[in-house]
Amino acid sequence: MKPFDTRLLTAVPAARRPVTALAVVAAAQGAAAIAVAVSLALFVAAVATQGDWRTRGVWLLAAFLVRALLAVAAERVAVSAGATVSSALRRGLLARWLSVPVDERPDPARASVLATEGASAVEPYAARYLPALVAAVVVPVLAVVALLFVDPWSALIVVLTLPLLPLFAALIGASTRDDTTRRWQALEQLAGHFGDVMRGLPTLVAYGRARRQVDVVRTVSERHRGATMRTLRLAFMSSAALELLATISVAIVAVVVGLRLSHGSMSLEAGLLAILLAPEAYWPIRRVGQEFHAAADGAQALDDFVRAGDGLGSVTAPEPSPTHRTSGWGVGLTAVTGPSGVGKTTLLDRLAGVRRTDRLPEVTAAADRLGISADLGSGAVHYVTQQPFLPDGSVTEVLTLGAGDVGPERQWEALRRVGLDGVVMALPDGFESRLGDDGFGLSAGQRTRLGLARALLSDAPVLLLDEPTAHLDGDAAALVHDLVVDLARTRRVIAATHSPQLAALADDHVRLGARVEVPA
């Protein structure tokens, strides 16, 4: 992991402003911390010498106030930056996936993990680690510069001892790396075990294996504790060593200052300034070390994003562009027939643009013959799949998904034409009734018809229908046949079907698998 992955700024332009704001506030905060140290030293000196402590008290209050305000600002800016960066990454990636065919996307499970947990892991990276990083760069420099003015000798001691911190950290890291990696692997397995057994609990209960696992859970949890503690002991030890190193460094400054003070070769003010400024040089470096480990997940996720996105920032939401809405594909009904598994669905996938490559030359030839090539997101093609996608939501939401703003009259009309108006009207909440697990259920045939109603509401010049009458009985099938023929008067309709009746109504036929032997 690099200290700062600059691809964050190149790949996600939206991140530039919040990250800049973050850096500015963190730097100002660092300066304020120096100001507090300086004003506190001067204040203590004034109190000790019975000088003008009131004026300096005002300065001290002002410094604390500025630091407090900057702390508030930093909190807000950090949170905004975290949210903006992770949101931009998530949106960029999802928008990109929506604009490419299935062949260029990771599998859904992996995609979901990256888009949900992955993007969230970047939040603390931006919100906590980046400010710490800025502080680690700015504050030590400011502290040393201030010390140069106050007391060059102390500055020299700090400059000489400061590099020891990262050096020590690197040495500890290098000498324990193999051990740590090995332990982490064991640790991850142990940590994962409980989640694994929990997710599999229904399976274990079903096979009467759950109770036996109670003991295993206990044993593994205990081993997890042991393994974690071994790893943590090392981490805490190195952290304590670094703290000790910083303390000793400050102590060297203090001893030298003390000796010179007691010889009279240094003023009290300068001595106090030196002793209060010196620690400021060390803590930001230790803090960034702590945040560094916490941010590792986020850095990894960021890396995954940039790889998966491949020019993430350039992707914008696919807006339907009217230029693509050509009706150059004519009207009429094309029936795609052939035995199961021959590639009818693959052909429709290709025509819709959701799949690019296939290994079926026959499908490629058929696609070329039909001559339909729409761009994804152009809105030129509406595709009713075999299991039309109905998200959880109200009837209206399901019906108008993808159709935009459609009034209730057109919705009723669409439902009437697929014969579902009676069903919806009978529902207690009508259009507002919810579908899905907690709402009312639909049979497979009703789902298909709802998908067709949605197709009616789209103004796409090309409609692709995959087995539109597969789950329908005679009457409903006849209704849908009429509907398809009707649609084919004004649009190009391509339907994959097993139904001889529907095929007989077609103006054009694509027969797949005619010469190919299909395994039963």
Added chain:
Amino acid sequence: MTTLARGRTDLLAGLWGGLALSSGVALTATSGWLIVRAAERPVILTLLMAIVSVRAFGMARPFFRYLERLRSHDRALDDLARDRTDVYAALIPLTPARLGRRSRSAVLTGVVNDLTDVVESQVRVRVPVLAAALTLVFATVLAGALLPVAGGVIAVWALVTVALHRWGLGLERGAQPVVGAARAEVGRAADLVARHTAQLQAIGAEGEVLARLDRAQDDLARALRRQSRGRALVTGGVLGLTGIACVVMAALAVRSDLGAPVMALLVVVPAALADTLLPLADAARAQARAEEAQSRVDALLDQEPAVAAAREPSRTVHLGEIGTTDAHPGTSPTVQLGEIGTTDAHPGTSPTVQLGEFFTGETDPKASRAVQLGEIGTGVPHLRLAGVTAGWVDGRRDVGPVDLDLPPGRRVAVVGANGSGKSTLLAVLARALDPSAGRYLVDGTDATGLGLEEVRGLVAVVDDEPHLFAADVRANLVLAAPDADDTAILAALHVAGLDGWFATLPDGLDTGLGAGGRGVSGGERTRIALARAVLSGRPVILLDEPVAQLDHATATAVMRDVWSATEGRSVVLVSHRAEGLDGVDEVIDLTADSPTSASSAQLTAASTPKDRP
């Protein structure tokens, strides 16, 4: 009900933490004294004591902090181990019916995360708060000993700061559910797009789902900004108050007859204390999160089991009864997890494989009518449901009244709209749910009168989200039949149509699956679950939407293998899809004419499924 290890604050960890923080305060205070005293140019010997103290405090701080972190993390991990074990045991009688009807895996993952959040409050809240409290007391006493009124200043300042933290905690508590809900909505919106990308492209809904994502993310950003008010208030407030405390302290000190070094000491004490109190801003958030997690876990565990037999006291877990691990021949029982990666006794076996040892061994006591090695047990039972109604929640009727006759070897498909009670029916047959009315008869005997495990041991369930454990292929299968040998496993894989897949595995039965192992496709996953069911030798197989997540071609192929694999057993298939319905003897449609009256579904035996030319 299980109580988590809450409220157990570890005093020793708090004490170490208090000593570490106090050392820090003492370090700053004595340093201030030392510098001012040195400037008075005394005999160097008079400074010696202070110099030694500064050095001692400087070394004590990292030392005590190390002890504190070690101790608090060890205690927290101990709590975690205990809570995990208790919660796991408490969930067994609630599984599966009380885990929700869908996405049980997500519910269980939520419990895992919630437990971590709860236990983390030990490290992030209780120990730091105790340590800070001890330090405040120490600072008050120190300042009070030097100048009584100074002790008062520290005490007042401490009380105001505590009040500030309480206020911050209130803000965090208010924001926590809002942030949680906003995060969940972002997760849903992103998950929707990531999982259904092609379907959304097909209907041209790209713009709409992205707009939904945008709205969700804007809401989340707003919620996070609101949440940040708590931390902003505490951080800013503590810093501002510290400045005031320093000045007040100085004003009192200069009026006293104390020497300059002591005055310096008193003035720097509030500044040093601020460094100990600022990190507590994080504690409030951890506390709010832990409280929410705790209430979620409590709500889940606070349910009664859905099956009366599981409520009997005699059925509760007796840890002593659980037998020792019978390692499977071929896996070494001596392999310790801590050693993974150091020595590898079996070259070519990955660490994942050895986790398999956890899944071998004895079955739960009284579990099954010991069926041998994938052979169907003697006597396939005759199952009957007579006028059964059932509901997932007490007082609600999700299915029935239904009659179902399942003589040995019969295959029945249950179809119907979702919401018509298909899965509920299956849950009754699997003895995951008691019938609220009617009778469930096993070979003529009422099932509720038979032992719970006895009836459950008759049926194997294959559902639409079968879980693969992070273990090798063998362990993933033998969990269904502990005594099965490799021949039986290979036979089960064969009938489940996994020969082709098995041939591609690098290490055969030793190939690791699940998290960290080899990825499997949805069809393969379902087939592995089928192989498990076959291997179990249980005479009745219940298929709950087995192909719901698969595409048509795969679903058709899987169902073909299902029918050949379950030859000779009784099968009940629940599906809202047409694939595989051609293989059954009878189709039961639970859907009534109108979907709203699903609960009064009439039992109609439809002849054949439609549209299967």
